[in-house]
Amino acid sequence: MKTYVITGGTDGIGGAIARTYLDRGQEVVVVGRDTAKGEAWLETARRRDAASRAHFLRADLSLLSETGALLDTLRASFTKVDSLVLCARHFRTTRLVTAEGFENTFAHFYLSRFVLSHGLTGLLDSADAPVIVNVAGPGGAGKIHWNDLQLTRDYDGHTALTQGGRLNDLLGVSYADRRPGTKVRYVLFHPGTVSTGFSGEYTPDTQARIADIRRTAQPVEEAVLPIIRVLDSPPDSALSAFVRDTPLLPQGPAFSVEQARRLRLRTEGILADHATAMKSD
Numbered sequence: 244m245k246t247y248v249i250t251g252g253t254d255g256i257g258g259a260i261a262r263t264y265l266d267r268g269q270e271v272v273v274v275g276r277d278t279a280k281g282e283a284w285l286e287t288a289r290r291r292d293a294a295s296r297a298h299f300l301r302a303d304l305s306l307l308s309e310t311g312a313l314l315d316t317l318r319a320s321f322t323k324v325d326s327l328v329l330c331a332r333h334f335r336t337t338r339l340v341t342a343e344g345f346e347n348t349f350a351h352f353y354l355s356r357f358v359l360s361h362g363l364t365g366l367l368d369s370a371d372a373p374v375i376v377n378v379a380g381p382g383g384a385g386k387i388h389w390n391d392l393q394l395t396r397d398y399d400g401h402t403a404l405t406q407g408g409r410l411n412d413l414l415g416v417s418y419a420d421r422r423p424g425t426k427v428r429y430v431l432f433h434p435g436t437v438s439t440g441f442s443g444e445y446t447p448d449t450q451a452r453i454a455d456i457r458r459t460a461q462p463v464e465e466a467v468l469p470i471i472r473v474l475d476s477p478p479d480s481a482l483s484a485f486v487r488d489t490p491l492l493p494q495g496p497a498f499s500v501e502q503a504r505r506l507r508l509r510t511e512g513i514l515a516d517h518a519t520a521m522k523s524d
Contacts, residue, residue, distance in 0.1 A: 251331030253280035346393035379411035381431035416503035
């Protein structure tokens with residue numbers, strides 16, 4: 244039996260992937276911050292006579308403390324993780340600083356994925372053919388604001404998300420770069436425009452545009468098919484990228500090894516400073 248850990252797995256793309264592997268007889272751990280949605284997931288498993296293989300772990304991934312607690316729980320509860328699927332994302336029209344002092348989108352969309360990717364490596368290494376699928380839109384045109392990663396000046400929700408996509412591209416590059424010879428396959432995945440819940444807080448104008456997008460977007464059940472194919476048969480390369488069914492060569496400025504190393508060092512510094520601050524409190 245394989246073990247799948249899926250963030251943002253209570254609905255949307257993550258939820259469809261979770262149901263797929265539960266129905267296939269696998270063990271599925273869904274991570275989300277909404278307890279009611281988590282209970283609905285567990286009830287779905289009970290109706291399918293799969294309660295023993297379904298798990299819900301509540302965590303607000305915008306908080307490093309809760310991401311760290313999630314890691315501790317996973318390490319204590321499982322001997323291996325075959326697949327880590329990173330789907331959790333949340334749009335914010337206005338800038339929000341978390342209780343830990345981080346800009347919300349930076350913490351939720353990037354920092355949590357960095358911590359989970361690296362933090363679960365031990366459990367992934369224990370699997371036969373481990374894979375991380377980071378659903379973040381590789382190859383996007385977003386700009387990295389190196390001097391202001393948390394957008395303290397001129398915050399814009401779209402800018403925060405597109406920068407997050409670029410940061411996740413570099414996360415994939417640095418993961419493979421840091422672990423030459425690893426059997427973990429890191430996959431950056433762009434599902435295209437999907438009719439999901441579009442988790443977030445929007446202005447009325449933006450909500451109207453989202454309603455228009457939903458009318459022509461691909462249904463979730465269709466969007467997850469290429470992701471499932473990747474999970475079932477991970478690529479041979481340590482790092483790969485896809486836009487739906489189409490492979491995207493992870494090269495060029497968006498996948499710069501030098502920038503990936505720069506970002507990794509910056510991120511490790513941010514995490515170290517946070518850990519020191521927590522100890523002194």
